[in-house]
Amino acid sequence: MPTHDELDVAKRIVIGLNKIGLALRHHAWQKADKARLTPTQGQILSFLDAHAGECVGTSAVAEALALTRPTASEAIHALVQKGWVKREPSPADRRAACWTLTEAGRRQAEAAKTWADFLLPAVAALDPNEQVIFLRSLMKMIRVLQVQQKIPIAAMCVTCRFFRPCVHDDPQKPHHCAFVDAPLGDRDLQLMCSDHETADEAHAAHVWNILTQRRRRHDDPRVHDGVPDAAAGAAETRRD
Amino acid sequence: MPTHDELDVAKRIVIGLNKIGLALRHHAWQKADKARLTPTQGQILSFLDAHAGECVGTSAVAEALALTRPTASEAIHALVQKGWVKREPSPADRRAACWTLTEAGRRQAEAAKTWADFLLPAVAALDPNEQVIFLRSLMKMIRVLQVQQKIPIAAMCVTCRFFRPCVHDDPQKPHHCAFVDAPLGDRDLQLMCSDHETADEAHAAHVWNILTQRRRRHDDPRVHDGVPDAAAGAAETRRD
DNA sequence: CCAACTTAATTAGCACTCCTAATAAAAGTC
């Protein structure tokens, strides 16, 4: 009889993910000292860089990185002190800030973006077949975490390059996210997606077109026998 | 055909692992407040509990959690203040400490042990076959990180001198543990084995070779579930 | 139109994280 602990596979996976998390944290701090840029600060720079052009306030940063607003506020001010971020007034709201990168900040952000690439050699130890399965598994997990609100939500699907509007027949979940590979409903769009990556303008315009067209149809709901109205609308507005 | 393939699989895996890391950190701090136990402190309690009976000093803790000794020292003293850890003298060395849990500390450790279990529902989203592959992939990655000194040593089968990979014909239990003298399957591979003893380099390299080559010889056909043949073919061609 | 929300951001206060550098003390070396 083996005397090894009888932990099931799932628990051992959790332990393993923890190890990876440990590596991430450790590495983040290691580099922190070199670049005078702590983990949180680096992530804020990356986030601001990814959302350049949008008006990103303290709250948006806090939400994206799963921090409280005070914590985000302090970290941002540290970056301001270092001359990498500056405050622009929001056109709409005199209370709100629009944090933007300075020229030096953009350079820092470029460097910070690759901070996790030290994991790439480890990933390369998997053969291509394993990588695909591993990625698919990660996506499944991330989706569950998102649904359970364990992962912060970062940006709107509508501006995301992974977003595919109106491709399913299910009226509850007509859209599709190509990153987590799962259907999305309209109410999911209100939330922001933690896997968001800004789409190019063409894609964004395309998405917007489809959404606005369909919404018009939606205003005039038709119910067929056993056929949901949105399905008909989606089918008609779908485009290749 | 997906249009979102601009990033290769490896980079998306890194992004995904980052997300999991974010969830881990966030969740750790959430619970921290409830239990008046910060992430590092919780991990120290777990570690001491797992190594009860051994003489664990400050350095050992620091190494296991990838902290500097001063950081570990401070965290331990916070736990002493709370009455969960006490110092015992080392029999051999009057400088060294043997940190041990108090009765209350053992109770706290028991609770702290499950802190990452919030990930279990996410893991459960994977089917059993995926779980096994995911676990094996994690171990491969962790081993690379260990070799690169990016992560403290983990007590994994893959680095253990008692581990004999692929010595049985039973595809369910191809490996063998020479310590408990019992066959092991992929699902039995350990990440935190209490009987682990680090193998010498020759043995480690040998194990690694066999594990990475094995897939072509007799792999479980279910592994290829849902994955294009091209991927398996690529795996096929990658050995000398 | 002003009192009563609500929201954006900050301040204050606290405990802890994480680092480097310097120190103290014991143990091993020569």
Next chain:
DNA sequence: GACTTTTATTAGGAGTGCTAATTAAGTTGG
């Protein structure tokens, strides 16, 4: 007995992360 290594700590500093309270600017409703 001085020299070096190892174990643990202290000192000092920037940063993380939280809650609670505050300031200021919008929004809403009687």
